[in-house]
Amino acid sequence: MSAVSTPEASADRPQGRPQGHPQRWLILGVICLAQLTVLLDNTVLNVAIPSLTEELDASTSDIQWMINAYSLVQSGLLLTAGSAADRYGRKKLLVAGLALFGIGSLVAGLADSTGQLIAARAGMGVGGALLLTTTLAVVMQVFTPDEHAKAIGIWAAVNALGFAIGPLVGGFMLNHFWWGAIFLINLPVAALGLVAVVALVPESKNPQGDRPDLLGALLSTVGMSSLVFAIISGPGHGWTSGRVLAGAGVAVVVLAAFAYWESRIPHPMLDMHFFRNRRFTGAVAGLVLIIFGMGGALFLLTQHLQFVLGYGPLEAGLRTAPLALSVVLLNFTGLSAKWTARLGAPLSIALGMVFLSGGLVSLATLASDGYAGTLLGLLLIGVGCAIANPAMAHTLMSAIPPEKAGVGAGVNGTLAEFGNGLGVAVLGAVLGSRFAWVSVPAALAAAGSAAERRDVVSAFSSGLEASQLVGAAAVLAGGLLAAVLLRRAERTAA
Numbered sequence: 001m002s003a004v005s006t007p008e009a010s011a012d013r014p015q016g017r018p019q020g021h022p023q024r025w026l027i028l029g030v031i032c033l034a035q036l037t038v039l040l041d042n043t044v045l046n047v048a049i050p051s052l053t054e055e056l057d058a059s060t061s062d063i064q065w066m067i068n069a070y071s072l073v074q075s076g077l078l079l080t081a082g083s084a085a086d087r088y089g090r091k092k093l094l095v096a097g098l099a100l101f102g103i104g105s106l107v108a109g110l111a112d113s114t115g116q117l118i119a120a121r122a123g124m125g126v127g128g129a130l131l132l133t134t135t136l137a138v139v140m141q142v143f144t145p146d147e148h149a150k151a152i153g154i155w156a157a158v159n160a161l162g163f164a165i166g167p168l169v170g171g172f173m174l175n176h177f178w179w180g181a182i183f184l185i186n187l188p189v190a191a192l193g194l195v196a197v198v199a200l201v202p203e204s205k206n207p208q209g210d211r212p213d214l215l216g217a218l219l220s221t222v223g224m225s226s227l228v229f230a231i232i233s234g235p236g237h238g239w240t241s242g243r244v245l246a247g248a249g250v251a252v253v254v255l256a257a258f259a260y261w262e263s264r265i266p267h268p269m270l271d272m273h274f275f276r277n278r279r280f281t282g283a284v285a286g287l288v289l290i291i292f293g294m295g296g297a298l299f300l301l302t303q304h305l306q307f308v309l310g311y312g313p314l315e316a317g318l319r320t321a322p323l324a325l326s327v328v329l330l331n332f333t334g335l336s337a338k339w340t341a342r343l344g345a346p347l348s349i350a351l352g353m354v355f356l357s358g359g360l361v362s363l364a365t366l367a368s369d370g371y372a373g374t375l376l377g378l379l380l381i382g383v384g385c386a387i388a389n390p391a392m393a394h395t396l397m398s399a400i401p402p403e404k405a406g407v408g409a410g411v412n413g414t415l416a417e418f419g420n421g422l423g424v425a426v427l428g429a430v431l432g433s434r435f436a437w438v439s440v441p442a443a444l445a446a447a448g449s450a451a452e453r454r455d456v457v458s459a460f461s462s463g464l465e466a467s468q469l470v471g472a473a474a475v476l477a478g479g480l481l482a483a484v485l486l487r488r489a490e491r492t493a494a
Helices: 024-047 049-055 060-088 090-109 114-142 145-176 186-200 214-237 242-264 272-276 278-308 313-332 335-343 345-369 371-398 402-434 440-446 450-493
Strands: none
Touching: 024 060, 024 090, 024 114, 024 145, 024 186, 024 313, 049 060, 049 278, 060 090, 060 114, 060 214, 060 402, 090 114, 090 186, 114 145, 114 402, 145 313, 145 335, 145 371, 214 242, 214 402, 242 272, 272 278, 278 313, 278 345, 278 371, 278 402, 278 450, 313 335, 313 371, 335 345, 335 371, 345 371, 345 450, 371 402, 371 450, 402 450, 440 450
């Protein structure tokens, strides 16, 4: 998410062109390739969960930290990376992000323990933060304001495409190679993106931009890490245990300190006054909860397809593709943008969240009977995301000052990453409260008879159903809240 062109931008950025940059559509393709690099990593890892569980003897908590180590480091650094991109150059940080992400992928692919892989994932989060803050910021610099909605729609469609390609690529790699190949596949994509960015993307920056807020980055990273640590630890150690209470206490104190610090310093990563803007708060509420439901649901869905329905990694990947492909179809054809223009942002967001919530309910109640219920849920989720995501990104963009292009992208990315990490943690915790075993393969291995194995699968399915219903309720509440806040903001503005 970013804002429109800033007048202080460098001379390298095209200005005064009514049609935008002459190569803006080619640049959009390059930007989307860089974005795809980050998205592939997350979705590929979801498909690899069973392989990692068996080959690295990883527990459910280990798997969650493999996902959350990346997400939380990234979300903690996004605002700082965005501020630095505004000041020092968005192209420079985009190049640096691709390089760091490629190096981190190499280290992750060669890891031989869960600890090493978690550490490598955290390192990849640094490169991912640089990428996510600069991709959409650059797009918003080279397109004119009347093209922003269409450009955002295509950018959002590529995000969904990552969910489609990731499981397919991951399943193919796991069928033919060892699990480390799922990270090494990032290397050629990152290299191609690096060459294309250097050759095509124009530099843009605000030389009078704010200084990076390093203390704010530290506080936000520590606070969110502590919060998710408490949630992950709850099912295994008890919600009233010292470990969980200490983690929650640290999260409350550190995040409160972050809010206080950001409200007092002259150059904050996140201007707390933004939260007085109902358009901003409405978009924030919707974005966090839609990613919460979708990220957590996909984390659980891949396990459901493989452990409950018995599909292999590649088959599971193929069967998740309809979700992303429906988003790509609706956004690339411009249908979602037309619906948003006709309905308005509040109604579009509410309608999209209703579709998404209905998809999660379908996954919870119908998926255990076979793939038909799963397919229905995936299509509903895809339609909901195609309608709601671009509308929320555009709404959030319009609430950020134009000179905060990188910071605006950082806000969007932070909310998305935090929502995804929190969704995996919370829905994973709900699953853990209903499914007492460390992992499904371990429980099946310990089962002494076919009846006991059926009991394991049944208990796991019950936990998945409860988790998906929690996600559906959160998404529906987020859609209604966002719609109400945005409608009030429009009436106030009128």
